[in-house]
Amino acid sequence: MKDIILESNDLHAAYGQSMILWGLNFKAEKGKVTTIMGRNGVGKTTLLKTIMSLVQVSKGTITYKGEEIQTLPSFKKANMGIGYVPQGREIIPKLTVYENIKLGMEALGSKSKAKIPEDEIYAMFPILKDFRKRLGGNLSGGQQQQLAIARVLVSNPSLILLDEPTEGIQPSIAQEIGQVLKNLAAEKGITILLVEQKIDFAKQITDYYYFMDRGRMLMEGSKDELDLDDIRKYLSV
Numbered sequence: 001m002k003d004i005i006l007e008s009n010d011l012h013a014a015y016g017q018s019m020i021l022w023g024l025n026f027k028a029e030k031g032k033v034t035t036i037m038g039r040n041g042v043g044k045t046t047l048l049k050t051i052m053s054l055v056q057v058s059k060g061t062i063t064y065k066g067e068e069i070q071t072l073p074s075f076k077k078a079n080m081g082i083g084y085v086p087q088g089r090e091i092i093p094k095l096t097v098y099e100n101i102k103l104g105m106e107a108l109g110s111k112s113k114a115k116i117p118e119d120e121i122y123a124m125f126p127i128l129k130d131f132r133k134r135l136g137g138n139l140s141g142g143q144q145q146q147l148a149i150a151r152v153l154v155s156n157p158s159l160i161l162l163d164e165p166t167e168g169i170q171p172s173i174a175q176e177i178g179q180v181l182k183n184l185a186a187e188k189g190i191t192i193l194l195v196e197q198k199i200d201f202a203k204q205i206t207d208y209y210y211f212m213d214r215g216r217m218l219m220e221g222s223k224d225e226l227d228l229d230d231i232r233k234y235l236s237v
């Protein structure tokens, strides 16, 4: 049987009176990359925010490692091993690269040790080692994205949610980031839930796809089942 880490059932979420997620069902399997695609404004970011309790669930459930988590606060979810890399990265511009990474470690508390130590992080993203003392705000978009992933990694996640990590970054860095994410899933068993609009990036790393439309899942399938040309057409309509 597949080892499902995260699952939603009949998930509804709204901003005030405006319902955005309308009974959404999906699953993310352990150690796999699950990608949610869909046109602008269909609710992809809202879904990740709802998983993190930044938007409240109005109906339905979210289950993480067999436990219902839809009513838990964000910090608790972070402590349970759910890492979130939001759109726009949200690194602290006035702190150095090292200090930004340290913030991720501090989230663990003094007793725990990062399972992925700093050395390993620097091996994944060598540029962060070179720029350890540089201010976060002085990094390029791609370097900031790498830093945001590094910061989440030192907090020992079992699951990482990423919101359009390739937005506004050059293709060669996007490819490097894709390779790191793929390795984290395949070698460390970390589950990746990715929101992405760029099909060429998604194709590089995805095991299973979902396509969202107006707050519902419209289509799903494994990388072998889906015809990516059809998807391309659908996304560009």
Ligand SMILES: Nc1ncnc2c1ncn2[C@@H]1O[C@H](COP(=O)(O)OP(=O)(O)OP(=O)(O)O)[C@@H](O)[C@H]1O
Pocket: 015, 018, 020, 038, 039, 040, 041, 042, 043, 044, 045, 046, 047
């Ligand atoms: N804070 C908010 N308050 C009210 N409505 C919002 C808020 N944030 C987003 N929305 C609306 O919710 C809908 C879904 O937005 P969301 O950002 O989740 O879509 P998305 O699929 O991630 O799109 P994009 O790719 O453009 O980020 C949109 O109609 C958007 O205008």
